[in-house]
Amino acid sequence: MSNTEWIQTGFAEVNGTTLYYEIAGTGHPFVLVHGHLLDRRSWDEQFAVFAQQYKVIRYDQRGFGDSGLITKGEPYSDRQDLYELMHFLSIESAYLMGVSGGGALAIDFTLEHPEMVDALIPVTAGVSGFRPSEEVMQKHPDVVRLYLGLNEAFEKHDITRAVEISLELWTDGPGRLPVQVAPSIRERVREMTTRNWERPDDEAQAQTSPVPLEPPAVGRLSEIGVPTLVILGEWDGPNPLEQLAAEIPRAKKVVIAETAHHPFLEKPAQFNQIVLDFLGSRKLVADKETTA
Template structure:
């Protein structure tokens, strides 16, 4: 069995919770951080492929997938969770890629621990501290309508409706007709999102907000020193990195055609080639 085929998995007990992780391959560490609709399984088309060249680490963030719940009243930081997980796994430096909320985590982690990040790949990522423009409703009325419907569904505790709206907003994307993403992709994401949003949320284990990065990334992108590749989807909702990429010194940007918020799941072969070519260029 090759290194790429052998998967080490386990639960790391850190910072008052447990993080489920999987490791495969050998070589330079390469960390994959999932989006906040998803879990580690969203990287299925990348995990084994990248493990042919790198030591790939994917994990479920706190409150997602098979990792521990978020404990009410106890402050935590996703950045500190990742730091402690890497320490647990004996990783001192790594390539770091994250999508959506995981992409925001990757950016924030790079700013907080620049000595640990050899390359940064934010995919359709958020930027901490970013505020939507005042004319968003004028320029992107469909996006604003879907966000409003999503908030209403959460207010009514209608998880099924919230998941369906999130699929229209993120999986289909405002640039594509509703339900026009591949059916198997929609169902994959539906299952992960439903699992995350249906997790127990009782008095002892209730969601609380993570400690934010201070100052936030929005005012510090120019401090990022790691080689950076930003990947966006053509049909995604407006993404701050579309304009802010230029603030990251030397950053490269790729917009993947005919994809929305999850280009790595929609066109995995093309996505993998883009990422691997970028990482190989660093060796040159």
């Protein structure tokens, strides 16, 4: 029996909510954190492949996919949710990969719980506390236009329009036309984003923000002491890690050509090989111990 023929699924009761998770494979734990347009299913092309060598855990963050609600007005922390999930699953430490908002979470988690992260892979990730400069915004008027349109669509509760703008902004990427992206990828992202934004607790999500990391990650990336691989997409919009990756000690940066914000969806075979080569190129746990 292969490592991918048996998948453990369940719900973890953590911090006043329920987190749905799936586990496949054996070996060193490897946690996958989805982006904030998506859910755990966005890792379909990675889950089984990585499970051939690692114990892979993917889950839906609270308010996404099949996980529980965000309760309006009650403080919560995505970092604490992940911490409690790993404890629930008896995982002391893991390789950690996150995309976009999930990548920002992975970075923040690494700063808050460095003993629980053996390697960090932020993919087209945000950086908490980062604000683009006026100069950057002036260089990317199309991005500004799309963000303004997205905010307007949300104000009008026009989810269909908001999803279309998000596809143009992130799935296509500034400078690319929708026809330049595989229709199947656009439809996968459309389905997941629509499902997330149409959840009955959407109003609570809009009015309840997670407790931020203090101080935020921007200005603290030099504190990251684990092997780090930063993955970016050539056609993605301005990404803070383009200019900040050098602040992470010994971080490796890879830009995947002809992809935007979701390189793992657009070129899964190339993406997977980059990740596997990185994880297999050194004894990462030993590296962490020697740099601690």
